[in-house]
Amino acid sequence: MGPDGWGRDSTEWAVHTAFRTDDPARHDEAAIRGRFRRMLGIPDLEIEVHAVSHWEFEGVVARRQRKGPVFQAGNAAHRHPPTGGLGLNTAVQDVHNLVWKLDAVLSGQASDVLLDTYETERRPVGEFNVRHCLTNAGGHARIATALGLRADQSEEEGWAAVTEWLAETPEGEAKRAAVAEAVASNADDYSQLGVELGYHYESGALIPDGTSAPERKHPLRDHVPTTRPGHSLPHAWLSHGGSRESVHRLIAPRGLTLLVDAEHAPRWESAAQAVAETGATGATGATVHVRAIGSGAEWTDPTGEWTALREVGGDGAPLVRPDRHIAWRAPSWTDDRPAELGRAVHSVLGLQPAHPN
Known part of the structure; x- marks a missing residue:
């Protein structure tokens, strides 16, 4: 652990060891x-021992993630075993969710109401991840049982069980097969794209459109990309200036972003401009960026990957937040879309419309 460098010549080290809780x-x-x-x-x-710290096996979720100007994220908001490796992932998701909202409020583009959606959106994800990690940890008991390890056995008996597992004997082969089966049964611990990429929000800074989340063959392991409001913007490769870039690169770090087909970009640009001119954003200066994709635009979809994933028609558009979650989507263009866009923007940002009627 340093203090001046990392490696075999370090003079300070961290050592991890396990004790029974009653030792x-x-x-x-x-x-x-x-x-x-x-x-x-x-x-x-x-x-020379500088410090001794104790880690305890637990699953904890804070009752609140916001109280006035104080926000809790990461381990302050949820703690769980490392099984599944979701600690840092969940913490980064918290921060990604919170910082764009803080920026929007502090820069005058949103009201304080937007900050309440941080807890609304993130606490259910934290609760799920804590339960999932605790379940994953329990799965390791099956592996230990298959290996022949028990809590009440002596150290010598434990090593004897490991020796039998390693032995080139029929008994050893049978034990290795049992352990392999137990490891496979705990695949949710290390094969969980549905958890890592499929997490989403059902309410908060978004406008539900009445659709259901896509079905997954295995809800923990499988991830099905979708532009349903509350879900993460699907990744797709686009072409920009001759280089391959992710559609995620189009999302502005401040304001909301409409992803539109180049053919229909002018009408969506007019709609976004009308939102600002009519004060539908509460005269705060909130920005709706219109990003065109397609023939004649700077960004093109040569393989059709984005077209296949966007789940809206060529004249439709998803509205994306800076944290790359879908806030609203229009399946197609209608004469009412400019007004709907205005209502969606002020609702997502917690603003009152200038013209409620």
Whole structure:
């Protein structure tokens, strides 16, 4: 762990070891030093302990993620075992959700109401991920059982079980097969695209369109891209200036972004301009960026990948937030779309319309 460099020449190290919760030695610094020496096989090694911290197996979700001007994210909002590797992922998702809303409010593009949607959207995801990680951790017990390990056995019995698992014998082969089957049964721990990419919001800074979430053969492992409001913008490769770029590159870091077909871009640009001119954003200066994709535009879809994924007609458009979640979508163009766009923008940003009628 440094302090001046990382590697075998470091003079400070972090050592992780496990104690039973009822073992008094876990609080005994001398016993901890002795364990380190035994682990390293150097009985006379001089060790200076800077700090001892204890991690406990738990699943915790904060009751609130916002109280006034204070927001909780990451481990302050939810803690769980590392099984599934969702700790950092969930924390980054929290921050991605929160920062664009803070920016929108502080820059005058949205009202404080928008900040309430942080907890509305993120707390259910945190709760789900905590439950999922606890379930994943429980799956490891099946692997230990197949390996022949038990909580009440001695250390010698444990090593004997491992030795049998390694042995080139019929018994060892059978045990390896049982362990492999147990590992496969716990695939939700490490094969979970549905959790990592398929998380979405059912309410908050978005306008539901009455559609259902896409069906997945396995809800934890499978991810089905969709532009349904509340879901993440699907990734698709586009062409820009001769290079291949993700459609995600089109999403503005401030304001909302409409992704439209180049053929119909003029009418959507007029609609976005009308939103600003009529004060539908509460005269705050909130911006709707119109990004054209298709023939004659800077961004094209040569393989049709985006066209296949957008789930709206050529004259329709999804409205995307800076965190790349869909806020609203129009399946096609109608004469009412400019007014609908205005209502969607002020609703998403927590603003009152200038002309309620």
